[in-house]
Structure formats: C-alpha cells, structure tokens
Amino acid sequence: MNGGVGQDLARLLAERRTEMAPIDAGRMCRQRHARLQAELARQGVEAALLLHGPNVAYATGEDVRGVDVSYATFERPVALVVAGEDRPHLLADRGDPTLDVERHPAAWPELDEGADDLARVLGEVVGTVAGRRVAVDEQTGAMLRAGVLDGADIADAAHLVGAAKLTKNDDELACIAEAQRRNEDAMAAVQGTARVGATRSQVAGAFLARLLELGVESNLIDPIFQPLPRTVTDGPRTTTETIAFPTGVGDPTFAHGDVVWVDSGIDHLGYASDFGRTWVVGRDPDAAERGLFERWCDVMVAVLEVLKPGATAGELCRAAEAANGGDRPWLPHFYLAHGVGVESAEMPLVGTDLGPEFDDRLIMAPGMVLVLEPVIWDDGVGGYRAEEIVAVTEDGWRHLGGGHPYPPFA
Amino acid sequence: MTAPTPIPTNEDADLRSARRDRVFDAMAMVGLDVLVLGRRDSVAYATGARSLWTAGSRPFGPACVLVEAARSVHLLSTWDEGVPPEVPFEHLYGVTWNGAILAGALAAIPGLAAATRIGVEALSPGFERMAQRLAPAAELVPADDLMRAVRALKLPAEVARVRAAVAVAGVAIEAADAALAGGAGPAAARSAAWEAAAGRGVTVPTSGVDVGPADPAGGARFHVDAGFLVAGYEGGLGRTLPGSGDDAPLVAAQRRLIDACRPGATAADLRSALPGGSARWRVRGSGMGFETPVLSPTLGGGEVIEEHMVLSVEIELDGMRRRDLAAVGPGTTDVL
Numbered sequence: 001m002n003g004g005v006g007q008d009l010a011r012l013l014a015e016r017r018t019e020m021a022p023i024d025a026g027r028m029c030r031q032r033h034a035r036l037q038a039e040l041a042r043q044g045v046e047a048a049l050l051l052h053g054p055n056v057a058y059a060t061g062e063d064v065r066g067v068d069v070s071y072a073t074f075e076r077p078v079a080l081v082v083a084g085e086d087r088p089h090l091l092a093d094r095g096d097p098t099l100d101v102e103r104h105p106a107a108w109p110e111l112d113e114g115a116d117d118l119a120r121v122l123g124e125v126v127g128t129v130a131g132r133r134v135a136v137d138e139q140t141g142a143m144l145r146a147g148v149l150d151g152a153d154i155a156d157a158a159h160l161v162g163a164a165k166l167t168k169n170d171d172e173l174a175c176i177a178e179a180q181r182r183n184e185d186a187m188a189a190v191q192g193t194a195r196v197g198a199t200r201s202q203v204a205g206a207f208l209a210r211l212l213e214l215g216v217e218s219n220l221i222d223p224i225f226q227p228l229p230r231t232v233t234d235g236p237r238t239t240t241e242t243i244a245f246p247t248g249v250g251d252p253t254f255a256h257g258d259v260v261w262v263d264s265g266i267d268h269l270g271y272a273s274d275f276g277r278t279w280v281v282g283r284d285p286d287a288a289e290r291g292l293f294e295r296w297c298d299v300m301v302a303v304l305e306v307l308k309p310g311a312t313a314g315e316l317c318r319a320a321e322a323a324n325g326g327d328r329p330w331l332p333h334f335y336l337a338h339g340v341g342v343e344s345a346e347m348p349l350v351g352t353d354l355g356p357e358f359d360d361r362l363i364m365a366p367g368m369v370l371v372l373e374p375v376i377w378d379d380g381v382g383g384y385r386a387e388e389i390v391a392v393t394e395d396g397w398r399h400l401g402g403g404h405p406y407p408p409f410a
Numbered sequence: 411m412t413a414p415t416p417i418p419t420n421e422d423a424d425l426r427s428a429r430r431d432r433v434f435d436a437m438a439m440v441g442l443d444v445l446v447l448g449r450r451d452s453v454a455y456a457t458g459a460r461s462l463w464t465a466g467s468r469p470f471g472p473a474c475v476l477v478e479a480a481r482s483v484h485l486l487s488t489w490d491e492g493v494p495p496e497v498p499f500e501h502l503y504g505v506t507w508n509g510a511i512l513a514g515a516l517a518a519i520p521g522l523a524a525a526t527r528i529g530v531e532a533l534s535p536g537f538e539r540m541a542q543r544l545a546p547a548a549e550l551v552p553a554d555d556l557m558r559a560v561r562a563l564k565l566p567a568e569v570a571r572v573r574a575a576v577a578v579a580g581v582a583i584e585a586a587d588a589a590l591a592g593g594a595g596p597a598a599a600r601s602a603a604w605e606a607a608a609g610r611g612v613t614v615p616t617s618g619v620d621v622g623p624a625d626p627a628g629g630a631r632f633h634v635d636a637g638f639l640v641a642g643y644e645g646g647l648g649r650t651l652p653g654s655g656d657d658a659p660l661v662a663a664q665r666r667l668i669d670a671c672r673p674g675a676t677a678a679d680l681r682s683a684l685p686g687g688s689a690r691w692r693v694r695g696s697g698m699g700f701e702t703p704v705l706s707p708t709l710g711g712g713e714v715i716e717e718h719m720v721l722s723v724e725i726e727l728d729g730m731r732r733r734d735l736a737a738v739g740p741g742t743t744d745v746l
Binding site: 051052053054064065066067068069070071072073074075076108110111112113114136137138139140141142144145154155156157158199201202204205206208209210212213215218219220221222223224235236237238239240244246247248249250251333334335344349352353354355 | 449450451460461462463464465466467468469470487488489490491492499502503504505506507508511530531532533534535536552553554555597598600601602604605607608609611612613614615616617618637639694698699700701702704709710711712
C-alpha cells in the first residue's frame with residue numbers, strides 16, 4: 001500500500017517519457033519566426049513591436065536574464081517583427097552574437113532619449129506608422145510622451161504572441177523538459193537540507209548554488225519552501241477564503257513536522273520549468289497526509305486518462321473533480337493546469353476564473369503544454385500539492401522532465 | 411568570520427508613511443486623481459507591500475491603484491501576508507485571469523470612475539481599453555517620470571537600508587573572491603556568492619551575481635559583480651578579482667567620477683572628470699533596484715545630479731572594473 005498509487009502514477013509518467021532529439025536552437029528560432037509571421041498575416045498586422053522580455057525572447061532567441069524587474073525594464077532588449085521579412089530585428093547591446101537577427105544598437109525605451117532612438121529605428125525599418133496596423137505589448141511612459149506610435153492603428157501584441165506560442169515544436173518541448181530535469185536534479189540534491197532548524201533562505205541558497213553547479217544561468221522565481229498551516233484560518237486571510245500560496249514573504253525556520261510546499265522555476269534557452277512538491281520536515285507523513293497524496297495521484301491519473309487532442313479543458317476539470325469526490329482539487333486563484341513556455345504561466349489555462357464556458361471552448365491540441373498542479377486540501381489535516389509537466393501529442397500526451405519521485409510520500 | 415550586519419526584515423511604518431506621502435504629494439502637485447502602478451518595485455515603494463520575487467519584466471497591469479482624494483491604496487493581492495496594516499483587507503483585489511472580474515474589482519474603487527486624470531507607469535493595449543471603460547472621462551497620463559523623480563531622492567532611512575544591502579553584496583563578493591583564490595571557476599564562484607548571501611537570509615537578486623573573465627584570452631582574473639535586494643533595497647558592488655597592486659589608476663578614476671557626482675552636475679561634468687576617453691563608465695540611480703538618473707558617455711543629456719540621490723558608480727579602466735554605491739550629500743558624495 002505504501003506509495004502504491006504514487007508508484008502507479010510514476011510508472012504511467014515513465015511510460016510516456018520518450019527520448020527527445022537534441023535541441024537545435026537555430027531551427028527553434030526559425031520556426032517561431034514562421035509562427036509569428038503566420039499570426040501577423042492572420043491578424044492583419046504589419047509589424048509587432050515587443051518590449052516584454054519573454055516576448056522578445058520568443059521573437060529573437062535573446063537570452064532570458066534572471067534579474068529583477070527594474071533591470072529587466074531599464075536594460076530591456078526590444079524586438080521588431082515586420083510582416084514578410086525573413087528575420088526579426090533586435091535592439092540590444094548584449095546577448096548571443098550568433099542569433100539570426102537584424103541587429104540595432106540598444107534603445108533605452110524607458111528614457112526619453114531612448115524613446116527617440118526607438119522611434120528612429122521604427123521609422124527606418126517600418127516607415128511612418130500613422131494609419132498602419134502595428135502591434136505592441138507595452139508602451140513606456142517615454143514612448144507615450146514621444147508619440148512613438150501616434151496615429152498607428154494599435155493591436156495588442158499579447159494576442160499575436162499568445163496565438164503563436166500556444167503550441168510548441170519539439171525543440172521547445174525539449175527545452176522545457178531539460179529545464180525541468182535540471183530543476184528536479186537541484187531539488188533532489190537539497191531536499192535533505194530542509195531539516196529541523198534550517199531556514200527557508202538556507203535551503204533556497206543551497207538550491208541556487210546547486211543550479212549554478214548544474215550550469216543553469218537563470219533562476220526565474222525566489223524558490224518557495226513555504227510551511228503550510230493545517231487549517232485555512234491559521235494562515236493569512238485570503239480573498240478566496242482558501243489557503244494562501246505562494247506568498248513568498250518571510251524567512252521561516254522549519255520545525256519538526258512542518259508540511260512544506262515547494263515551488264520553483266528556472267530557465268533553459270528561454271523556456272521555464274515548474275517544479276512542485278510537498279515535503280515533510282523531520283518525520284514521515286502520517287496516514288491522513290498519505291491519504292491526501294493518494295488522492296492527488298488519483299486526480300492526476302484521472303486527468304491524464306482523458307488528456308488527448310480534442311479533449312476540452314472542461315473535460316479535464318470534470319475528471320479532476322470526479323476523482324476528488326466532486327470537489328475542485330485546485331486553488332481557486334490559480335488553475336488545475338497552466339501552460340509553460342517563455343512565460344512561467346501561459347495559455348492553455350485550465351480551470352481558472354475565466355469560467356466553465358471558457359474551459360469548454362478550450363480544446364487540447366498537439367504541442368500544447370500543461371503543468372498539472374492539483375491541490376488536495378482537507379481542512380484540519382492540511383494539503384498535498386505537486387506539479388508535473390506534460391505535452392499533448394498526436395495520440396495522447398508525453399511527460400516532460402526526469403521522473404522525480406515524491407519523497408517522503410513515494 | 412565577521413559578525414553579520416543586522417538586516418532590517420520589516421519596514422517601519424514611518425518609512426512607509428513618508429514614501430507614501432511623497433507619492434500622494436507628487437500626484438497632487440501634478441493634478442493626478444489616480445495613479446496606476448504595475449511594477450513590483452514601484453508598488454513596494456508606494457505601499458511597503460512585500461511579495462513573491464519573480465525574474466524579468468511583467469506585462470503592464472494594475473498591480474496597485476492610488477486614489478489621491480482619499481489618499482487610499484488599493485492592492486492586487488489574494489492575501490494579506492506581506493501587506494502592511496495601513497492597507498485594509500477590503501482594499502485588496504485578488505489575482506484573476508478574467509478581465510471582467512478585474513474590471514469589476516477596479517470599478518469598485520471609490521474615486522476611479524470619476525477620475526479625470528489617471529497616471530500610468532506604462533501602458534498596454536489591454537489596460538488602455540479597460541481604463542477607457544472604467545473612467546470614460548479620464549485622460550491617461552504617463553507617470554513613470556513622477557515615480558522616478560520621487561524615488562530618486564532618498565530619505566535617510568532609505569540610505570541606511572542601502573548601506574545594509576551593500577554589506578550583503580560585500581559578503582557575496584568576499585565569498586566569490588575566496589572561491590576564486592582557491593582555484594574555483596566562475597560558476598563555482600557565483601555559487602559561493604549566492605550561498606553567502608543566502609546565509610544572510612537574502613535570496614533575491616537585483617542584477618544577481620556575474621563572474622566573467624577579465625582577460626578574454628583566458629587569464630586568472632575575473633570581473634565579479636553582485637547586486638541583491640535586501641529588505642526592499644539594492645546593494646551592489648563590483649570588483650576585478652583577485653585584487654592586486656595595479657588598480658591605483660582605476661580607484662583614482664572612480665574617485666574622480668564619484669567626486670564629480672555633486673549636486674548640480676550634468677553628464678557633461680562627469681565626462682570632463684574622466685578626460686581622454688580611456689575609461690568606460692556609467693552612473694545611475696539605485697534604491698529599490700535600477701533607478702534614474704542614467705548617465706554615461708552617451709546617455710543622460712538632460713539629467714542633473716541632486717543631493718539625496720544614491721548612485722551606482724561603475725567604471726572600467728585598463729581591463730579592470732569597479733562599482734560602488736554612493737550617496738550624494740550637500741558637500742561630499744560618500745561611498746556606502
């Protein structure tokens with residue numbers, strides 16, 4: 001019985017964890033460019049001006065840096081994708097010199113003088129924007145003051161990039177799988193440090209140090225090792241009246257018996273991982289906690305049984321609820337599953353507050369990626385939460401990651 | 411090992427109040443009814459809220475709404491953990507994926523619908539559409555410059571926090587130095603720096619830890635730079651390691667640059683402090699991350715250094731680099 005359903009799930013995932021071809025970053029960028037070009041044509045957009053980091057990374061292959069928002073904003077690279085052109089434009093001073101892009105000096109679009117530079121490049125590449133359909137994801141204050149896009153018929157580049165990246169090619173899937181494998185390796189190396197008397201920051205520090213030893217350049221989120229209360233009312237007050245997670249606040253010291261929810265994400269060639277597990281400090285899980293884990297496994301198996309091309313997000317949600325006695329096994333401010341790619345959470349979003357009608361219209365297709373993150377909560381006992389990444393294939397799904405087990409549960 | 415410098419883990423109410431007042435005063439001065447902030451660091455400045463750190467840029471969205479008439483703060487947060495007590499729970503709106511739910515939450519903020527001037531830190535097409543529906547009479551005004559002007563001039567308590575943060579960066583640099591001296595490569599040196607910062611309870615970067623070869627041909631020296639966020643403020647430090655006796659010209663050049671960063675100085679003044687063009691340099695604001703002004707040989711034409719700024723003074727000369735944070739006083743500019 002011990003770990004039985006956990007082993008069943010692990011076996012199911014292992015059966016669908018197929019060998020992946022080596023990543024060809026150049027091919028991956030060319031295919032993404034083709035997808036963006038197809039969306040430009042489909043949405044009737046002449047050019048897309050991209051400032052948001054993950055969008056720039058998607059369009060150009062520019063490195064993702066594990067830096068604070070203030071650095072990412074001021075020192076931001078900018079991408080410009082023009083309909084009909086065979087490669088994107090990149091305004092940046094640093095990064096990989098081998099990228100297949102049309103290079104321009106970095107603009108500093110946060111600064112008034114930088115917005116003028118950006119307008120000049122836009123003029124040289126696109127010509128006058130007035131009356132033209134131009135997509136943009138974000139305009140800085142300086143761009144607004146300089147009127148960089150004045151007169152343009154502005155489209156939302158979030159829709160453009162969002163549609164292009166909804167399904168992934170094999171290179172992209174291999175990047176996610178590699179990110180996840182490295183993330184799992186680093187977590188496996190440091191789980192033993194989460195012992196009685198250790199602080200969150202000590203465990204996080206060991207994890208971050210291990211990442212660097214594994215060759216990971218960028219960490220994407222302050223790694224979460226959050227001790228959970230057993231009842232919702234013992235935790236922070238929430239707008240949803242459910243458990244607060246992940247708060248990312250404070251530096252708790254682990255005590256004997258703490259149930260700790262773990263969550264982290266790293267980068268590999270622009271693609272994010274998403275590791276989630278539940279750890280227990282200084283003891284084995286008790287019978288009630290094992291029951292939560294087993295129900296989590298049941299929910300996972302139930303969802304994976306219905307996951308295939310053509311299935312709707314609504315069907316996934318209903319399978320999860322049925323395996324959890326009719327209750328929704330996920331956090332109401334999040335989802336049963338979310339996509340992952342150049343963003344740590346992106347479409348397809350399954351079971352969000354976009355509502356059941358949205359879920360019933362969202363149809364699974366090959367190349368979509370799902371981070372399944374059910375949460376089983378029994379108030380008074382506590383909760384079990386973990387995450388697994390799968391990609392929809394022509395005939396079902398495949399597991400992305402290395403097959404990390406669920407210690408101390410299985 | 412030296413005793414750790416105490417790190418302030420909770421911001422005091424006086425500092426939060428002083429920063430918030432500055433933001434509301436600035437809004438009143440330029441006639442903004444509402445200010446919508448999207449970036450974590452700006453939200454932290456205006457509210458004192460602490461939240462989960464994530465890397466990189468965020469698509470612009472209303473993470474915080476400030477209403478000038480009531481001087482009220484409304485915050486995107488599903489929970490009250492990390493939210494200071496002066497922001498009532500009723501002023502929190504939870505994370506949502508649904509634009510209609512977000513619009514409903516914003517519409518319930520008193521003073522938003524009737525606003526005539528709404529300041530925005532940046533603008534996305536999606537938020538522009540939403541704002542036009544929520545406040546049809548309002549003009550959307552870029553207010554990134556307002557936040558930058560407010561943030562650029564530090565309160566004494568902020569300078570103290572930067573000083574504590576620099577101490578953490580120093581510990582990280584020392585650990586990298588020791589690792590390199592022991593024969594470690596760049597990755598192991600970075601790893602040692604991160605573990606040292608984590609040993610002080612700090613796991614969040616601003617720029618993070620860079621360790622790169624100082625000699626592209628493959629020498630034994632490395633440029634090491636550390637930037638960490640400590641209790642909301644940035645500590646930053648950069649050195650070329652291992653140190654040796656040949657950095658006197660670099661130190662002297664950085665000193666000239668720091669001395670040139672006096673109230674009233676312009677980018678032209680800074681350029682003339684380093685004649686000959688042999689040094690590469692950048693001077694820019696630092697506080698709750700990368701801030702303005704930004705001055706370099708090519709940037710900062712209209713900028714003027716002011717008293718109370720904290721500046722990151724970065725210089726490269728003869729293949730060596732050096733970065734320090736410095737506070738601009740009335741007569742002297744002091745390295746922190």
